[in-house]
Amino acid sequence: MSDIGSARSRLLHVAEEIESxxxxxxxxxxxxxxxxxMYRRAPxxxxxxxxxxxTPRLKKRVLKxxxxxxxxxxxIAVKLNLNPGRVSEILQGDR
Numbered sequence: 001m002s003d004i005g006s007a008r009s010r011l012l013h014v015a016e017e018i019e020s021x022x023x024x025x026x027x028x029x030x031x032x033x034x035x036x037x038m039y040r041r042a043p044x045x046x047x048x049x050x051x052x053x054x055t056p057r058l059k060k061r062v063l064k065x066x067x068x069x070x071x072x073x074x075x076i077a078v079k080l081n082l083n084p085g086r087v088s089e090i091l092q093g094d095r
Contacts, residue, residue: 004039004040007038011038054082054086062076062082062087063091065079066091073087073088
């Protein structure tokens, strides 16, 4: 997994060392690459939530449907506007 923050710091340190040796243009190029290319996207780009939040009431509904019907996890998820993974987590006791 990449660590952009650490890579930025190391490259800026290298740029300082290069500049101290008189290679100003090269150090400037390194700093330009760091500023132009090495950043994280803003968290605003995250996908919006598509399923309902798991509340105690919703959890009870999932458990009741699982116990009283023959619906599969995916069918329960559609019926309650949940992600099938959330239904599975509820039924396994993880939520």
